[in-house]
Amino acid sequence: MASSLCRLSTVPRVAQGARSRFISTSRVLREEAQPTPNIGTVQEQKKPVGGFRGGIIGFLFGFSLASSFAAYSLLDEYKRASAALQASVEELQVSTEKVSSHVRRIEAVEKDLKALSSGSASKEDLSRVRAELKKVYDGLHIEFLDLRSHVWGMQQDLHHLAKKEATSVHVV
Numbered sequence: 001m002a003s004s005l006c007r008l009s010t011v012p013r014v015a016q017g018a019r020s021r022f023i024s025t026s027r028v029l030r031e032e033a034q035p036t037p038n039i040g041t042v043q044e045q046k047k048p049v050g051g052f053r054g055g056i057i058g059f060l061f062g063f064s065l066a067s068s069f070a071a072y073s074l075l076d077e078y079k080r081a082s083a084a085l086q087a088s089v090e091e092l093q094v095s096t097e098k099v100s101s102h103v104r105r106i107e108a109v110e111k112d113l114k115a116l117s118s119g120s121a122s123k124e125d126l127s128r129v130r131a132e133l134k135k136v137y138d139g140l141h142i143e144f145l146d147l148r149s150h151v152w153g154m155q156q157d158l159h160h161l162a163k164k165e166a167t168s169v170h171v172v
Contacts, residue, residue, distance in 0.1 A: 121129070
């Protein structure tokens, strides 16, 4: 309470009249008040950063930090996506080369098939040739039988002649 009174004593009161006196001049206060030693000069306090200004600086710092992290993660994701896309393109290129080589082989086989089909006989040709071969075979068989019967006839004649000559005597 004494210190609060000391503070009050430094503030002068406006006299309302002639009878009023200051608190600092009262006898009780003068006895309580002791002289304070001089410690030195009081350093001025630095102005604290205001709440508004500190909030803006903090917001800008946080925003720049979050933006840089987002940009870094976006760039990293872009690199991964780009690498995956590049791998997919290379895989597609390999599969396209395989398909094109298969197409070339199929075209070569089709060309060979056309060449073989033009040079080979069809079922109708084969049936016609078979019928002709059967006619030729039948003709040869008939000629063979005719030749055989002719040879048999000649054997019979030769046999008859051999008997006649053996039984008959020829005088010469």
